[in-house]
Amino acid sequence: MQHFDVAIIGGGPAGLTAAMALSRSLRRVVVLDSARPPRNAFAEEMHGIVGLDGVSPGEYRRRAWDDLKKYGMAELHEVTGTDVTPDPEVGFTVTAEDGPPMWARRVLLTAGMVDVHPEIEGFGACWGKTVIRCPFCLGWENRDRTWGVVTGDPEFAATAVAGFSAWSDDVIVLTDGATPAGEWGGEVVEGKIRRLHHIGGDLRAVELADGTVIDRQTLLWQLDQRPVPLIAHLAERLGLATDEDGYVEVDDSFHTSVPGVYAAGDLVTEAQAAVESAAGGSGAAFQIIADTGRP
């Protein structure tokens, strides 16, 4: 069985940044990354990472592996991790869908979250272009357009109006059938969304279930998320603590409730961005190094 200091499950910004910090700390690392496209695969470009602004998600990963290869400490296995079993030798056996099991002293979970896409005609074509989750990622590209914030949460609606005026002076709230967004000082449109009118992903209007059509060019939509199957499995089998929405619970030092298992990136927080995940991956790597001493 191959032995590693750290098995990282998930090869996005969190896992790759952790692999870099661990490689440079002389740790032998394996990164398991499934073929499932990453969350941001819908976006053509990544923004907000200074020095890499505008690279595609695929190019970001290619460049990361070019950097990692220089150190010769990290291996990429393009497989889906299926289980993590604590081992009596003070470590873990990590299994994957394909290939033999591996042994690692520590495990870092960086498998991200899954966005639950609504079944609305036109949504898929617009997601990551003109239907966006985060204004810091795609607000610039959608500046000076008419915006709709899809939410039933009055507090978020109020924040949206104040905060998103940086990018648009025409922001309304669409409740998508949720409880009315309440008093927040702006226009609220109630009703379930049935269809997005667009041309090649460029949103033109939102159609409600009652047939009303509202001109909008950009929607900000914070979709529900669910954990990847591995996390749900580990929560059940190892007692990995997650909160009610499925995010992995960690302390300030990225330790999960399972000794020797760490977690970072999107799967521990709703405050999500590539740069935040990278910072989390780096922090988790430093903690693993601090906890394990010289290899």
Ligand SMILES: Cc1cc2nc3c(=O)[nH]c(=O)nc-3n(C[C@H](O)[C@H](O)[C@H](O)COP(=O)(O)OP(=O)(O)OC[C@H]3O[C@@H](n4cnc5c(N)ncnc54)[C@H](O)[C@@H]3O)c2cc1C
């Ligand atoms: C449309 C869109 C556009 C975005 N644009 C930006 C932007 O411009 N700038 C920005 O900062 N942020 C952006 N984000 C947010 C950013 O993409 C995420 O916050 C970031 O990718 C999270 O990094 P991560 O490493 O935590 O998880 P991810 O990037 O999701 O990586 C997790 C990886 O783990 C893999 N995985 C899952 N389960 C397993 C398993 N069992 N075994 C092995 N591998 C597994 C997945 O396939 C994936 O490759 C965007 C998000 C979306 C949805």
